Amino acid sequence: MTRHLWKQLALGATLALSALGAWAAPSTIEDVLGRKLTLELPAQRVLLGFYVEDYFAVGGDKAFDRLVGLSRGWFVKSRPAVWEQYATARPTLRDVPDVGNVQDQSFSLEKVLATKPDVVILADWQFKALASEIPRLEAAGIPVVVVDYNAQTLERHMASTKVLGQLTGETARAQGIADGYRQVVQTIQQRIAQAKLPRPRTYIELGDKGPAEHSYTYGKNMWGAMIDLVGGDNVAAPFVKDWGPINPEQLLVAKPQVVLIAGYESVSRPDAMQMGFGVPAAEARRRLQGFAQRKGWGALPALQDGRLHGVYHGATRSLLDAAQLQYLAKALYPTLFADIDPDATYRDFYRRYLPIQPQGTFVLNGK
Known part of the structure; x- marks a missing residue:
């Protein structure tokens, strides 16, 4: 083998490793509680605790395929017609394991671990309710990221949307959605302030x-x-x-x-x-x-x-x-x-x- 060919092969290997490293390089994000977490982005295996439609809206089509676990009870029980439409539109949702619900204390850490998620996304209230269980997830090397739309503040809505955009790799889409939401709130508040x-x-x-x-x-x-x-x-x-x-x-x-x-x-x-x-x-x-x-x-x-x-x-x-x-x-x-x-x-x-x-x-x- 000629020296020139060896150089080409070496260069190709170096470029391939660099590309792989760039794809798999860990990133640090900050959730709505100010907790800094390091994980590979976009997350390929996601377990979702709450905010089903927000995750789908921000993450787009790929978000459905990356869902490996879901706390589905509240959503299916309270909004069965909505769930059925999503399951019809994306049939793979029917096969996503249900890990139970925090509300009725059926949430199973064993089921969560069995899905082998890259990340667990929880609502703030879920994170607080599961405080005694979170260390087991962290010990297993599974980052737990907290989002919060329940607070119903503009700041938490914006921060949560940004986090979902980072986790799904859809930062531009998330920014567009967040900007639209901010515009709605600001228009309302500006008109009311002016009217006095x-x-x-x-x-x-x-x-x-x-x-x-x-x-x-x-x-x-x-x-x-x-x-x-x-x-x-x-x-x-x-x-x-x-x-x-x-x-x-x-x-x-x-x-x-x-x-x-x-x-x-x-x-x-x-x-x-x-x-x-x-x-x-x-x-x-x-x-x-x-x-x-x-x-x-x-x-x-x-x-x-x-x-x-x-x-x-x-x-x-x-x-x-x-x-x-x-x-x-x-x-x-x-x-x-x-x-x-x-x-x-x-x-x-x-x-x-x-x-x-x-x-x-x-x-x-x-x-």
Whole structure:
């Protein structure tokens, strides 16, 4: 073999090793808790604890193929019609192992380890609930990355989207989605700040128990944080820290000027609020009007002024809640947002970033 050929082979080997090293070189990212983690990016084997649609939206088509484990119970139980659409669009999802749920304490670390993930993505609340288990994952060399859309703050939404973009290798796509979300929030807040109107007293409740029993309302996070983002005065905030029922008498005394009842697709009671995929507007309206018949509610300013609304609980704690923020803003300040179409915003997000198309009722004016 000639010296020239040896040089060519050596050069080729060096270039190949350099290319491999560039692809496999570990990267350091920072999650929403400020924890710095080192892993190879994009992650090829992902175990996802929560925020299913956000992961799909940011990661695009490849995100489905890289999913090796999923905590699917909450998503499938509360939004079965949505899950079925995703599983039809991406049949491999049906074969992704379910590792159980933190909520009902069925989350299995053994099942997680069996999937051999490159990374485990958890919601902040899951990370806290699994505090005693996290060291076992770390000891196995599996990075745990925390994201958080539950806080419903612009900062956490942006940070979480950036992290998902890094993990999936879709940083530009993530930035575009984040910029769109920021624009929605800033437009709402700028208009409200310029108008200098009084903050409407606002009440929102998850209507899963029907009119006979007051279910969860929200204090500082989820719907409560969303009310704050759009300039409302959350009447539950003085009485409910995170989430829980409010005393019915306290609510009557608070005299909310706007009332919103949130619902899922999957409900067990015939009078529970139902919203979402496959739910006809007429059925959602019928259920919403049942809440208007609660004792004492007829005297509330919100009911007297026709400001009772239905909203979709499945579109909270997610990038998809941009549309719900728009609807909240419109419900609170109708004259400021007459040109905004929240329903179109919601459907457009799916058209641009997800493989399914929503058909159903996602916002509802109870007039």
